[in-house]
Amino acid sequence: MKHLCTVSPLCDYLRAARQAGKRIGFVPTMGAIHEGHRSLIRAARANCDEVVVSIFVNPTQFAPGEDYEAYPRPLEADLAACQAEGVDVVFCPGTDEMYPPGSATSVSVTGLTEALCGAHRSGHFVGVTTVVAKLFNIVQPDVAYFGQKDAQQAIVIQRMTRDLRWPIEIVVCPTVREADGLALSSRNRYLTAQQRKQATCLSTTLNWAKDQIEAGQHDTAALLAEMQRKIEVAGPCTIDYIEIVDAANLAPQPSAEGPCLIALAVRIGKSRLIDNLLVDATPTNR
Amino acid sequence: MKHLCTVSPLCDYLRAARQAGKRIGFVPTMGAIHEGHRSLIRAARANCDEVVVSIFVNPTQFAPGEDYEAYPRPLEADLAACQAEGVDVVFCPGTDEMYPPGSATSVSVTGLTEALCGAHRSGHFVGVTTVVAKLFNIVQPDVAYFGQKDAQQAIVIQRMTRDLRWPIEIVVCPTVREADGLALSSRNRYLTAQQRKQATCLSTTLNWAKDQIEAGQHDTAALLAEMQRKIEVAGPCTIDYIEIVDAANLAPQPSAEGPCLIALAVRIGKSRLIDNLLVDATPTNR
Numbered sequence: 001m002k003h004l005c006t007v008s009p010l011c012d013y014l015r016a017a018r019q020a021g022k023r024i025g026f027v028p029t030m031g032a033i034h035e036g037h038r039s040l041i042r043a044a045r046a047n048c049d050e051v052v053v054s055i056f057v058n059p060t061q062f063a064p065g066e067d068y069e070a071y072p073r074p075l076e077a078d079l080a081a082c083q084a085e086g087v088d089v090v091f092c093p094g095t096d097e098m099y100p101p102g103s104a105t106s107v108s109v110t111g112l113t114e115a116l117c118g119a120h121r122s123g124h125f126v127g128v129t130t131v132v133a134k135l136f137n138i139v140q141p142d143v144a145y146f147g148q149k150d151a152q153q154a155i156v157i158q159r160m161t162r163d164l165r166w167p168i169e170i171v172v173c174p175t176v177r178e179a180d181g182l183a184l185s186s187r188n189r190y191l192t193a194q195q196r197k198q199a200t201c202l203s204t205t206l207n208w209a210k211d212q213i214e215a216g217q218h219d220t221a222a223l224l225a226e227m228q229r230k231i232e233v234a235g236p237c238t239i240d241y242i243e244i245v246d247a248a249n250l251a252p253q254p255s256a257e258g259p260c261l262i263a264l265a266v267r268i269g270k271s272r273l274i275d276n277l278l279v280d281a282t283p284t285n286r
Numbered sequence: 287m288k289h290l291c292t293v294s295p296l297c298d299y300l301r302a303a304r305q306a307g308k309r310i311g312f313v314p315t316m317g318a319i320h321e322g323h324r325s326l327i328r329a330a331r332a333n334c335d336e337v338v339v340s341i342f343v344n345p346t347q348f349a350p351g352e353d354y355e356a357y358p359r360p361l362e363a364d365l366a367a368c369q370a371e372g373v374d375v376v377f378c379p380g381t382d383e384m385y386p387p388g389s390a391t392s393v394s395v396t397g398l399t400e401a402l403c404g405a406h407r408s409g410h411f412v413g414v415t416t417v418v419a420k421l422f423n424i425v426q427p428d429v430a431y432f433g434q435k436d437a438q439q440a441i442v443i444q445r446m447t448r449d450l451r452w453p454i455e456i457v458v459c460p461t462v463r464e465a466d467g468l469a470l471s472s473r474n475r476y477l478t479a480q481q482r483k484q485a486t487c488l489s490t491t492l493n494w495a496k497d498q499i500e501a502g503q504h505d506t507a508a509l510l511a512e513m514q515r516k517i518e519v520a521g522p523c524t525i526d527y528i529e530i531v532d533a534a535n536l537a538p539q540p541s542a543e544g545p546c547l548i549a550l551a552v553r554i555g556k557s558r559l560i561d562n563l564l565v566d567a568t569p570t571n572r
Binding site for chain 2: 007011019021100102103104105106107108109110111112129130133134137138140159160162163164165166167
C-alpha cells in the first residue's frame with residue numbers, strides 16, 4: 001500500500017494506472033476510520049482495480065466553534081485499517097497541499113445546501129463541495145463512494161458532480177450501525193457511557209417514524225412532534241433539527257408522500273450526531 | 287471535422303483519443319470567431335494532436351441588461367473558420383445541455399473577480415468560471431487556450447485551475463489587433479464607422495501610458511488622469527474603468543512598480559470595449 005502526502009506522486013501513479021486501463025475507485029474520508037468507512041472501501045475494492053482512500057480533516061467544512069481541532073486523527077490505526085482492507089493508495093495531504101496560500105476558489109450548490117445541516121453549520125457544504133472538487137480533479141476516479149449516513153452530503157455531491165459534468169459515478173452505501181442501532185460516526189467517541197446509551201434514541205425514533213409512515217400516517221407535523229418528544233425524554237440534548245423531506249430535493253413535506261428522508265441532528269454531550277432513514281410514503285393501495 | 291451538439295458523443299470521441307495517448311487542446315469560445323480566436327486555435331493546432339473548439343454563448347456570464355440576446359451567432363461562418371484552421375471537433379451545446387433543469391452548482395473565485403470588469407459586470411465571472419469548469423470536465427483537455435485581451439478572465443481561470451487542481455495547462459496568447467491597433471473583439475461589429483475610428487483611442491492611450499511608465503513615470507494617479515482625458519477627447523463614450531494594477535493579483539498600484547497591467551473598459555455606442563497592456567515598471571537602473 002502506498003502512503004502519499006503530496007499531489008504530484010499521486011497524480012503520476014494514477015496516470016499510469018489510468019493508462020493501463022484500470023478502473024479507479026475513490027473513498028474520501030476525514031480519517032478516524034470505522035466500519036462505515038470500511039464498508040465504502042470494501043465496495044470500492046469489489047468493483048475497482050485501484051482503490052484510493054484520502055484522509056484529510058478539511059478545515060473549511062467546520063463552522064466556527066465546531067470540533068475541527070478536537071476531531072480525532074488516529075493516523076496509524078487508519079493506515080492499518082486501509083492496509084487490512086486492501087487499499088492501494090492512501091492520500092494524506094497537509095492543509096497547505098489542499099489550500100496553498102492564495103487559494104480563492106470555491107464550489108457551491110444552492111438550494112440543497114440550505115436545508116437540514118446547511119441551516120445549522122454555516123459554510124459547511126461549501127467546504128465539502130470545494131474539497132471534494134479538488135480531490136476529484138486530483139484522483140480523477142471512475143467511481144467515488146459516499147455514505148448514506150451523511151444523506152444531505154451525498155445528495156449535494158451527486159448534484160455537484162452532475163452539474164459540473166465530472167465523468168464520475170457516485171455510489172451511496174448504506175449506513176452501518178452498531179448492534180443497538182446507533183449509526184457509526186467518528187464523533188461517537190466523544191460520548192460518555194451514559195450518553196452512548198442515550199444516543200440509541202436517534203435510530204429508535206427514526207425507525208418508529210418509518211413504521212408510522214409505512215402504516216399510513218402522513219401527517220408530518222404530528223410525526224415530528226412525537227419524534228421530538230421521544231428524543232427529549234431520552235436525556236439531556238439539543239435538537240438541531242428533526243425533519244421529513246423529499247428524498248430527492250430535500251424540500252419539506254407537510255404531508256409525507258412518495259420517497260421521503262426522515263433526518264435529524266441532535267447534540268448529546270460534546271457530540272453532534274446525525275442520522276436518517278429513507279422511507280417510501282407512497283400509499284401501497286393507491 | 288466533427289460538429290457535435292451534445293456531451294455524450296463528444297466524451298466518447300475524446301475518451302478514445304485520450305486512450306490513444308493523444309494530447310488534447312481546447313479553445314473555449316462564444317463564437318463570432320475572429321483572428322484573435324484563430325490565433326488561439328493555431329496555437330492549439332501547433333501543439334496538440336486533437337483540437338477541440340467550443341462555441342457557446344453562455345447566458346450566465348452576461349449581466350442583466352447586457353447584450354446576451356444581441357451577441358452575434360454566425361454559426362456557419364464559425365464552422366468554416368474552424369474547418370479552415372484544422373479543428374478536429376467543434377462542440378456547440380444548447381443552453382439546456384450546459385444548464386439542465388435543476389442546475390444549482392457554481393464555481394467562484396474571490397478577490398481577483400472583484401476588480402476591473404468584475405466591479406462593473408455583476409455575476410460575470412461566476413458565469414465564466416462555472417461554464418469553464420463544466421467544459422473542462424467535459425473535454426478534459428491537456429491544455430486550454432485563452433486570450434490576453436480578456437486579461438482578468440485569463441488570470442481568474444489560471445487561479446481557478448490551480449486552486450481546484452485540474453491537471454490542465456493554461457496558455458494565454460497575445461492580443462491580436464487591427465492594423466490601427468484596435469484589439470479584435472466580437473463586439474467591434476456593433477460600432478459605426480465613426481465609432482470604429484474613435485475606438486483606436488483605447489490602444490493609443492494604453493501605448494502612451496506604457497511608454498510613460500517605461501520612461502520612468504510611476505505616478506499612477508497622474509497617468510490615469512491623462513489617460514482619461516485622452517479617451518474623453520476622442521469622442522462620446524462612457525468609461526467603466528481605467529486602472530493600473532499588479533499584473534499577478536490585480537491589486538491597485540498607487541505607484542507603478544514591477545509587472546503591471548494597464549487595463550480599461552470603455553463604452554462606445556452599443557459596444558463595451560476592453561483592452562490592456564502588460565508593462566514592467568521595474569526601474570532598469572535599480
